[in-house]
Amino acid sequence: MPFWVQIVAGLVLGVVFGYLARQFEIAWLSTTLETIGKTFVGLLKLAVAPLVFFAILVSITNLRQVNNAARLAGRTLLWFMITSLIAVAIGLLLGLFTNPGSGTGLTPADGKKPEGSGSWLDFLTGIIPTDVITPFQELEVLQIVFMAVVAGIAALALGEKAQPILTLSSSVLELLQKALWWVILLAPIGTIGLIGKAVSQYGWDLLGPYATFTIDIYVGCALVLFGVYPLLLATVAKVNPIQFFKGAWPAIQLAFVSRSSVGTMPVTQRVTERLGVPKEYASFAVPFGATTKMDGCAAIYPALAAIFIAQIFDVQLGVKEYLLIAFVSVVGSAATAGLTGATVMLTLTLSTLGLPLEGVGLLLAIDPILDMIRTATNVAGQALVPVLVSAREKILDLDAYNSASSSPLDDSYAAAPAKQPVTV
Template sequence: MTLSSLKRLDKTHYLYLAVILAVLAGIVVGLAAPEFAKGLKPIGDAFVALIKMMIAPVIFCTIVIGVGSIAKAATVGKVGGLALLYFIVMSTFALAIGLVVGNLIQPGAGLNLAETSYQVEGEAKSTTEFILGIIPTTLVSSLTGGNILQVLFVALLVGFGLQKMGTAGEPILRGIKLIQALVFRVLAMIMWIAPIGAFGAIAAVTGSAGASALVGLATLMIAFYITCALFIVVVLGGVLRLATGFNIFKLMKYLGREYLLIVGTSSSEAALPRLIAKMEHLGVSKPVVGITVPTGYSFNLDGTAIYLTMASIFIADVMGVPMNLGEQISLLVFMIIASKGAAGVTGAGLATLAGGLQANRPDLVDGVGLIVGIDRFMSEARALTNFTGNAVATIIIGTWVKEVDRVQVGEVLSGRSRFDEATMSVDDHTGAVAVAKP
């Protein structure tokens, strides 16, 4: 890695340690001085308010760019089409698994923190009002009105409009990508005050519900890690074995350094250049890698999908207003669209979670503050699952289009053909630059 990458890694470690210390301090304060801890709730609320502030721009940019990427990926023929179909099916399956596990485990059951909810003004009372409410007054007002369904609606219109413009729309798409970069930079800045928000949120929750709150949060976090591990080993491993005959554990061993990098940064984006280089070394052709990996980073978000649905079920249960089956299906449909682009940037998953609740159950949005303290710990599992899913997808797509050197794959996974770290470089598939010796 470059020197600048190491510096970014160090800064992220400091933030990670600060969150851990803040959570521990919040627990101590909540148990030692419950009444005082309850008064710290506005600190957590302020952090959630900052996250809510970023919902509309995050959703708008990711959806517009995502729709544009679909058109671009589809033009490359069979590889792009197969990749998109695979990503949509797998991410939808992951969302459904999150819902099922959330309903089975119910880590938030028994915790009565309904006082953290709020009354929603202007909520639609009928199906007609709901449908008409999706249409904003103006194209721009959707970004400032607080209605996430309006943001989603306008983003889809803009995305499809850019598709119809063809090459003439590419400068606009590049401009939106720059805006997205700015939005994610601001979001990253907000995440630097996550320790303060986590302290206030955990202290208030612990002060209100006592040790039972910690048990509920720990149950959610452990259940999420177990679900992600089983998804990787059973689902991804099974699909990889059936489609290619290769072993998931050998692949994970081959990607060991990348896993360490992801754990350190809580973002799968940090390992993108290395994944491209390693997949090419593994024996997958450059065109397949160049199409599948970048597209997967926007559309194949298995870990994020599991997190979004499990966290939503937890928040609803904790606040005493569980989601019915219809609301869960509605959330699933929204998350299928809105989750695209939530990978790679720390904090984007939290913003997408808030956006999904805002669109389907606005009364639950403030409940996001309940999991601020553990979101950072769950981000590693999200990123690792996303990364593994993209690696598996690249091999599977390559196998389907017969663009994999199976002999080379066998040599690499057996350890006989080692990846040359000293000379690693990456073609500029998605703006990734050459990676220097680590």
């Protein structure tokens, strides 16, 4: 059975079981669904810390095989910013036209201040860890990225002396990807638990006051996913957008279910390579994208959420505030860290705008429903940018791109031999 059919079946069964659990108050079914979903997400998160570290360490050292690697990395980051700006602009326009916070019946008293929040000081000082153990224990992804970047640059500076460490790192990375692949195969079962839990706990009661906001998020992500991305592929990369979605679909659908960009990262890298992006470059661009490229969670969502919360608390936003939202979306997206949820990014945006952090509490209940489409958009963008840059730099394998399909992936990519150095 095709993987996407299994996912859809999981979605349907999750809705059915969740509805039954809520409608007939079946406690054991609700508990079972919650346990299945929590276990699946826990298995994904189990590999996140070492996966991020070794993926980025290996990706930086792999850039040795790419001529003009600095230019390639620079253009990747540039396209990260360009697409984020487009996404946040769409979110702001939707919010201005639809007024998602008006007529909801919600009041400031319905909000609750989150236990933790993000600030620019925390963001800047939190990049550098105080020790090497805590970031892995507490899953501080940004600090893990920092340590991996430093280790990768140090390995490049050492040259041949660092080769034993690099060989070990590559082996550990393949081992982690293999183990995570087994977890990914459980995604249809995890889908039943995650969707079932959401339906059993919240039902359809939330769709009333949050209807406009929810529709805005899904419409905004759809405009970026099926409007902006195909336009960029057709005009910038000059390739067939349909082929992109055929090749990237396994990663997009897994992201929708798992709600984790980092958990989806091995699949994203494989589909990116299957789309003709050189493995050496993909192994750099995708891990960095999985931790910093968040068009759904860090661009569309905070833009709409800021407008929603401002309207609930009766705070007027002006041009300066809208520009600040765009700035935070581009610069602060790394704070989202590719994990389930975008609360840190939202609190960072609200604190920058001077909006009450209690507004976060208004959105926590509806967040699981919104996070699915946000993460799918994130992952699609993480695969898109390497294709754009590769096409512009004339290193995209067009034969591979045009023959990409949505068939299930196997794990042969992890063991694929490295290609010859890529010339840019």
